[in-house]
Amino acid sequence: MLGLISTAMFLVTTPMQFYALRFLLGVFEAGFFPGVVLYLTYWFPTARRARVNGLFMTSFALAGVIGGPLAGLIMTGMADVGGLAGWQWLFIVEGVPSVLAGLLVLRYLPERPADVRWLSAAQRALVSAEVAADAAAPGKASSLRDAFCNPHVWLCAAIYFCLVSGNATIAFWVPTLIRDLGVQRSLDIGLLAALPFAVGTVAMVLNGIHSDRSGERRLHCAGAAALAAVGLAACAASMGHGVAAMLALALAAVGILAAFPVFWSLPTLFLTGTAAAGGIAVINSVGNLAGFAAPYLIGWVKDRTGALAGGLYGVAGLELLAALLVVVFIRKTRHG
Structure with missing residues (x-):
């Protein structure tokens, strides 16, 4: 459905059509990411999940690396x-x-390790047993009700909102930032927009790998x-100073x-089973509201001040808040 709705955007001719399709895109997108994490x-x-999450999420970053130049090429050449x-x-x-x-x-x-053919029976049993033992660890919420009543779920939702604010800012405003630096051609803007995502x-990937190797989560995040x-x-x-602004970006x-x-x-x-499914969905849904809020905030500030700087400072504050919430409220936990 995501692909169909995204494709249908080419038919948009009025603001209401745009809002309707963009709303539907968000509805169907809401279940994709938590589904993959689960x-x-x-x-x-x-x-082992930090490095695995990192490898999966490279798809988002690579989409920025490839998508920027590709968008410029399509819009220019077609x-x-x-x-x-x-x-x-x-x-x-x-x-x-x-x-x-x-x-x-x-x-x-395949749905689970037990369903694959490219592992031997012993390997399937080993992987399944390891995952089952991890899910059965004491102290984890397992029911949907426990997930909604768990304060850590809502804390993570707030942290994720702050993190997504930065990501939405980069994704939405990078072309405008680059254009404000004096670059005009769509293809050149796309190529430059890919650089922050490439780095x-x-x-x-490296942060996820190091987090798994050390067993430390809080400080890495x-x-x-x-x-x-x-x-x-x-x-x-550094707005107005091209090289410095791009390095900061x-x-x-x-x-x-x-x-x-x-x-x-x-x-x-602290979540497993049904609680993990519901909790991850809540965290993702609340956090992704920042995908609207952060670009809107920056646009609102830009309309009133004529510059993006004020909005960027605001989003920087949200990122700092995320760091403080993680350090202060997420318990110290190590995994070997």
């Missing part, structure tokens, strides 16, 4: 082809592969969020993206 808990125990504008072709070309990917998942993705992808705050604030302070992307894989290993420290 799916990974069926295959990997807690001690404008007026078949009587459609470049932005219309953008939704068609990038929406259809999502539809095909969904069909492939239904056909080929952030590497940081995402909080440190990355604090780094994002520094990068966003530095970007705001890359620093912000490193912090933002590196925080995500470690963050998503936190909820499974």
Whole structure:
């Protein structure tokens, strides 16, 4: 459905149509990410999830690396082809592969380790036993009611809201930031917009691996969020200075993206089973409200001040708040 709705965006001709399709896109997108995070808990125990989350989330970062230049290329090279504008072709070309990917998942993705053929019987039993032992660890909420009543779920939702604010800012406003630095061609903007995501992808994987190896979660997540705050604030302070602003933006992307894989290993420290499914969905749903709130905040500030700097400082504050919440309220837990 995500692919179909995204593709249908090329038909939009009125603001109401845009709002309706964008709302539906959010509705169907809401279940995708928590579903994947939950799916990974069926295959990997807690001690290995940060690196696995990082590898999965490289898809988001790589989408920024590839999507930026690709969007610029499509909008520049396919404008007026078949009587459609470049932005219309953008939704068609990038929406259809999502539809095909969904069909492939239904056909080929196994549900659990016990269902695969590329592991031996002994390997399937070993993986299943390890995951089951991790899920049965004492102190974890297991029912949906426990998840909704668990204060850590709502704390994680607040932390995730702050983290997503930075990610939404980078994703939504990077082209505008680059254009404000004097770059005009769509293709050049797309290529430059890919750089922060490329650097952030590497940081995402490395931070997840190091977190798993050390068994430490809190500081890996909080440190990355604090780094994002520094990068966003530095970007705001250096607006008008091209190289400095881009370096600050890359620093912000490193912090933002590196925080995500470690963050998503936190909820499974105290949730399992049905509670994990419901809790992850709540955290993702509340947190993703920042995908609207943060770009809107920056746009509102820009309309009133004529500059993006004030909004960037505000989002930097949210990233710093995320770091403080993790350090102060998330319990110290190590996994070997």
